[in-house]
Amino acid sequence: MKSFEVNFDGLVGPTHNYGGLSFGNVASQSNSQQASNPKEAALQGLEKMKALMDMGFVQGVLAPQERPDVAALRSLGFSGTDAQVIERAAKDAMPLLVASCSASSMWVANAATVSPSADTADGRVHFTAANLNCKFHRSIEHPTTSRVLGAMFADQQHFAHHAALPAVAQFGDEGAANHTRFCRDYGEAGVEFFVYGRSAFDSRYPAPQKYPARQTLEASQAVARLHGLSEEGVVFAQQNPSVIDQGVFHNDVIAVGNGELLFHHQDAFLNTEAMLDELRRKLAARGAKFESISVPRDQVTVDDAVRSYLFNSQLLSRADGSMLLIVPEECRANPRVWSYLQGLTSAGGAIREVKVFDLKQSMQNGGGPACLRLRVALNETELAAVNPGVIMSAPLYDTLTGWVNKHYRDALRESDLADPQLLLECRTALDELTQILKLGSVYPFQIN
Numbered sequence: 001m002k003s004f005e006v007n008f009d010g011l012v013g014p015t016h017n018y019g020g021l022s023f024g025n026v027a028s029q030s031n032s033q034q035a036s037n038p039k040e041a042a043l044q045g046l047e048k049m050k051a052l053m054d055m056g057f058v059q060g061v062l063a064p065q066e067r068p069d070v071a072a073l074r075s076l077g078f079s080g081t082d083a084q085v086i087e088r089a090a091k092d093a094m095p096l097l098v099a100s101c102s103a104s105s106m107w108v109a110n111a112a113t114v115s116p117s118a119d120t121a122d123g124r125v126h127f128t129a130a131n132l133n134c135k136f137h138r139s140i141e142h143p144t145t146s147r148v149l150g151a152m153f154a155d156q157q158h159f160a161h162h163a164a165l166p167a168v169a170q171f172g173d174e175g176a177a178n179h180t181r182f183c184r185d186y187g188e189a190g191v192e193f194f195v196y197g198r199s200a201f202d203s204r205y206p207a208p209q210k211y212p213a214r215q216t217l218e219a220s221q222a223v224a225r226l227h228g229l230s231e232e233g234v235v236f237a238q239q240n241p242s243v244i245d246q247g248v249f250h251n252d253v254i255a256v257g258n259g260e261l262l263f264h265h266q267d268a269f270l271n272t273e274a275m276l277d278e279l280r281r282k283l284a285a286r287g288a289k290f291e292s293i294s295v296p297r298d299q300v301t302v303d304d305a306v307r308s309y310l311f312n313s314q315l316l317s318r319a320d321g322s323m324l325l326i327v328p329e330e331c332r333a334n335p336r337v338w339s340y341l342q343g344l345t346s347a348g349g350a351i352r353e354v355k356v357f358d359l360k361q362s363m364q365n366g367g368g369p370a371c372l373r374l375r376v377a378l379n380e381t382e383l384a385a386v387n388p389g390v391i392m393s394a395p396l397y398d399t400l401t402g403w404v405n406k407h408y409r410d411a412l413r414e415s416d417l418a419d420p421q422l423l424l425e426c427r428t429a430l431d432e433l434t435q436i437l438k439l440g441s442v443y444p445f446q447i448n
């Protein structure tokens, strides 16, 4: 049976703004308070989706969330009508209003961890929504994420959904941003690679000193258990704490994997050799030939990686067996990164081509091509069981660009977030979107 890796990209929501909300994420911190352009952000994302579809990849769309999150503000003690809740939060606690307005659900690599059916004990595709417990503005995403994923992957014969892990830092879970799957073919059993930043229960593991490690070992282990993965089908590895302290807040800022290949920076992990050996051994047992490309620090520094997002790229398998790397424009702007990439593609190895996309609106908040997509490996039967409303097509692309042009603003500043009209605009747009994507009722304003 044929199998695919389907990329579901997060559609940028109408409140995309630069709130400076993510301590440890260099771009989010340095672009705080700049004016954003939600319309441009959403169109940039859609253009990438369309380009991948045109190249022959199966592409999906993941809907944004209702923002401002009035219910979150109510849970923090703001009361009255929805407009009064917003007005009171703006007056007394602007940072909380900003957090409740974040369009951060666009970075769907953090929506969930996904294990394909070939890896799981019950032969279903498993999803665990990420609790995103490290940042308030992200911790409020998972209830809606679960409803949206449930509406996209509704067939219980093929899809199993797990609620987010307990909402405490000890089980901090950031989803697929710290998870990669290696395999010979998407439909065959593979090895799932979980990367954590610290252990919450064992003080022998080192931890970063300056910035938070968002993913814990114990969270990764819990997800592997929930999904019914076997010992032979998993490898756990620790991120190098010193790179977290240099701004690598998720592992997908310093490594990306696909098929039998791991593309990573030399300084990405702790105990790298032992970890690579384990991957090689476990993949060999599944008939796969693991390969890694380590980018040396004397060619590309960790700082270059953080600024260019070289590793926050999409590594895609093409029909001829070679791979394509989708990188953000910022890679071309960095002479060391660009010259590395040119050497890489001309060397005749697995990665043959690089394609560059302008994702500046998202990049300025620390979200590159890989952050914007959730990978779901599916066989033909499972793909046929996905809600067809969320699979990208030329007509859907046209409908969605029209929808963005109709509903989105082209400038948003902090002061605009206090405008109760923004909430109405957002709800009107999302109500229409759920009809376009055939999701049913998934937003709080639709179900309460």
Ligand code: SUG
Pocket: 017, 018, 019, 020, 021, 022, 025, 028, 029, 102, 104, 107, 109, 110, 138, 177, 249, 250, 252, 253, 365, 366, 367, 368, 370, 371, 372
């Ligand atoms: O969680 N930025 C996101 C970026 C997430 C990137 N995702 C992956 N690497 N997979 C974060 O830090 C910034 C929001 C703001 O400051 O307005 C933000 O949430």
